[in-house]
Amino acid sequence: MTGALADAPACPPFPAFTDFERRALDSTAPLFGEKAQALREQVASAEVVDRINTIVGFYTRVRVDRAKCSPVPLSHQGAHFEVEGVEHGIVLWDTDGDGYLETIEGWTVDENPLEGVDLDKLQFIRLTQLG
Numbered sequence: 001m002t003g004a005l006a007d008a009p010a011c012p013p014f015p016a017f018t019d020f021e022r023r024a025l026d027s028t029a030p031l032f033g034e035k036a037q038a039l040r041e042q043v044a045s046a047e048v049v050d051r052i053n054t055i056v057g058f059y060t061r062v063r064v065d066r067a068k069c070s071p072v073p074l075s076h077q078g079a080h081f082e083v084e085g086v087e088h089g090i091v092l093w094d095t096d097g098d099g100y101l102e103t104i105e106g107w108t109v110d111e112n113p114l115e116g117v118d119l120d121k122l123q124f125i126r127l128t129q130l131g
Contacts, residue, residue, distance in 0.1 A: 005059070008052050011119045015047035020083070020122040021060060021104055027127040028079050028093075032072060041069035042101050055115040057107030064100045071099025084123035086113045
């Protein structure tokens with residue numbers, strides 16, 4: 001990460017996912033059809049490297065134990081979520097194209113909805129649609 005965000009303090013918890021991240025990932029797994037279990041295995045083997053609150057969203061970078069799981073067609077897959085207190089909650093998954101989860105990016109279209117918000121307290125409500 002470069003720019004101002006590179007100097008931003010990382011938000012805990014480490015190395016675990018937040019409840020929101022875990023529930024969001026779990027709710028999207030069935031959308032991967034026959035690769036759903038492979039995605040779950042990636043999530044189970046992943047450790048959070050860092051998490052940055054951008055105030056209009058967040059970045060959570062993870063490291064997946066590639067010896068414990070197989071690749072999944074993740075490249076720029078996304079889903080829209082309803083998030084308590086955040087209008088237009090949207091989360092995207094992004095990889096470098098090799099099929100392993102590396103970054104979870106959350107973003108919204110609202111003005112600074114996460115300013116001063118503890119990312120560990122985000123409340124997942126439900127998946128609304130695949131992006």
